[in-house]
Amino acid sequence: MTTDSSTPPGSGLPDGFEWGPRWQHGSDEQKLELEGKTVAMLLKTVSGGWFARLECHWPISEPLVVRPCSSFEAGKAGCEAWARRHADRLRREIAQKKREKPLSDGLADDEL
Incomplete structure (x- = not known):
């Protein structure tokens, strides 16, 4: 199990993670993103x-x-505790997804 050393245990989100509405008209359901990718x-x-x-x-x-x-x-x-515990792995997986994305897949970046 890995942790992100930039965030003290038990406090908020690691660097680069942020909450936002799950969809454009959503008011209560939320998504947690890292580099624009929902995790x-x-x-x-x-x-x-x-x-x-x-x-x-x-x-x-x-x-x-x-x-x-x-x-x-x-x-x-x-979710925030999960993100802190797995921040390093999530960063690696998102970076790998970005590297492997074909240039002509027809998907916008936020659809990965």
């Missing part, structure tokens, strides 16, 4: 609860990684 998101269930989806940058063929959350705040704190 995690908080989603509302039909019943009003919350769950976190992690490893969102992985290909669709990879396992779906989800975790139930007791509240939005708990889910956000859990």
Whole structure:
């Protein structure tokens, strides 16, 4: 398990990570991005609860990684703790995705 030494344990997000709305009209569901790539998101269930989806940058063929959350705040704190624990690996994986992206794939950068 790796950690990002630039962020003290238990406090906020590592450098380069930021929260934003999951989609353009979204007001409550949030995504966690690194270099413009979504790595995690908080989603509302039909019943009003919350769950976190992690490893969102992985290909669709990879396992779906989800975790139930007791509240939005708990889910956000859990995603931030996950990002701190895995920041180095996430940076490497995002950098590799950018290197491997074909120049003529027809996708915008934010669709990786």
